[in-house]
Amino acid sequence: MPSEFNAPGLKRRKRKNGPAVLYWCARADLVKAGYRPETIRLSYTLDDPTHRDLISAACLKYQAEMLEWSSGRGRETSRFDGTILGLSRRYQTDEASPFRRLKHNTRTKDTYTLVIIEKAFGTRALAALKIGDFYRWYEAAKKPKVPGAPERVRRAYGIIKKMREMFAFGIMAELPECARLYAILEHARFAQPARRRITMELSHVEALVAKALELNRLSLAIGTAIQFETALRQKDVIGEWEPIPAGEAPSGIVLNGRRWTNGLLWSDLAADLVVRKATTKTGAFSAHDLKLCPVVLDLLDLVPIDSRVGPLIIDETAGRPYAESAYGREWRIVAKAAGVPDHVWNMDARAGAITEAEDAGADLDDIRSAATHSQVAITLRYSRGAVGKSRKVAELRQAHRTAKNMA
Known part of the structure; x- marks a missing residue:
């Protein structure tokens, strides 16, 4: 491609048969920040010299729109069109939103869920939503990726959880319909993913x-x-x-x-x-x-x-x-x-350490302190299948029975 050919964001995707398909692609960092569309297909071909100026003009146009959005003029926080997409963008860009105060890694994970929500039902108007919509979306989201694979309950529940958070923000921002929808989800019940039970030994x-x-x-x-x-x-x-x-x-x-x-x-x-x-x-x-x-x-x-x-x-x-x-x-x-085993993950080292400590008879509050947990209840979630405490209880009961029989 000649160096003077100015087409920022241009990408080519090869096909087995026929010429490559051309796309303009937005910058990855701005996509993570909420910019849409991510890609735009171009109905031109590099094989035709007369198309080069058209390709360049299209790419420059889309690039300029993206950069304008990045500067702040394209994502004015006061804009809200009453759709899920509009709420999502407001949630991500409003300086008063809890989303802006999340740690960068949490924000990245949440953005992934928000993109799913925007693509799946971003055009739906908040005023038209009913409880049946949420249950239907939940069931669709938890379907296995391929037939026979496990249901994706964590994915589905994460979508509902994120929508609750968006509606909660909408209430604070005094956006219409958000209080009604938050009340619906507050009373609705969706199956949560099972807690992890695996430990590293x-x-x-x-x-x-x-x-x-x-x-x-x-x-x-x-x-x-x-x-x-x-x-x-x-x-x-x-x-x-x-x-x-x-x-x-x-x-x-x-x-x-x-x-x-x-x-x-x-x-x-x-x-x-x-x-x-x-x-x-x-x-x-x-x-x-x-x-x-x-x-x-x-x-x-x-x-x-x-x-x-x-x-x-x-x-x-x-x-x-x-x-x-x-x-x-x-x-x-x-x-x-x-x-x-594949089901043992690196993150299970922490649970393994806590489980082994309880099995060894360590005091639960000492384990909590070593793991820097604020509450014992959190420590207990990481103790997976430990028998340390139950063994101690059984030993005390046996000693009690022995003493009782000897009395």
């Missing part, structure tokens, strides 16, 4: 560590061992990538416009090998003595002294912290090779 950790070392993936071995021994969340161990605020100069470790943050540093281990850090989810302070974690100690000893600077978990192939989703992807490859 010590045998899984040992198998994965051995295989990771065999495959020269020391980072995955260290990360998994720390997660299991300390009950720290994955992102508190390996870190995450956050957008750099507008107007702020890039600094630190930067990749694709995002800065690495929140992961463990070698300096966090200090001289006494006690990890002290504020956790990302709640800000609660966590402290763990790694000298009491022999699996972790053995792995740390494998890291050369001159490499013990900066992030603790480094992607061996890239020489920097793992890119978004790469840690989980590489972890699964090693786990599969180690014989760890």
Whole structure:
């Protein structure tokens, strides 16, 4: 394609038979922020020289509209046309919306659900909606992706939950129909996804560590061992990538416009090998003595002294912290090779740590504190199949019976 051919956003999609199909595609970051349409098919072909000017003009037009929206003029917060799409856009762009105060990773996940909602029934007017519409949408959303696959209850429930949040915002923004629809969903009942019951066990950790070392993936071995021994969340161990605020100069470790943050540093281990850090989810302070974690100690000893600077978990192939989703992807490859069942996920290390602690007879409030939970009820959700407390109760009952019979 000649360098003077100016067609921003132009993409080609090959076909088995016939010329490639041309599309104009919006910037990915603006699509995440709520811009629509994502793509526009162009009824031209690059094989015809007379079409080039038309292609360029169309792309420049669509690009200008997108950039105008990005500047703020195209997404005025006061606009609302009474549709689900209009409410969704207002929910995403109004500075007073709770959506604007979500953490970037939560906002990204929620945007995925909002896109589903907009595509499926964005044109529906709020005034025309009844309870039957919501039940019908829920049933359609939970259908298996392919015949015979499990129902997607989590997906369906997530859509209903997000619509409740949108209507709640609509009430605060004094938008018509939102109070009526929120009241409907407040009283309606939809099946929720079952709580996860899987835990990672010590045998899984040992198998994965051995295989990771065999495959020269020391980072995955260290990360998994720390997660299991300390009950720290994955992102508190390996870190995450956050957008750099507008107007702020890039600094630190930067990749694709995002800065690495929140992961463990070698300096966090200090001289006494006690990890002290504020956790990302709640800000609660966590402290763990790694000298009491022999699996972790053995792995740390494998890291050369001159490499013990900066992030603790480094992607061996890239020489920097793992890119978004790469840690989980590489972890699964090693786990599969180690014989760890597919239904055991990396995130199950936290539940495994809490379950093992309860089985060992640890006080439940001590476990809660170690896991940085605010309430014991939350800790109990992570204790999956532990028999520590029930064993203690059974032993006390047996002792009581013995004493009673001897009286």
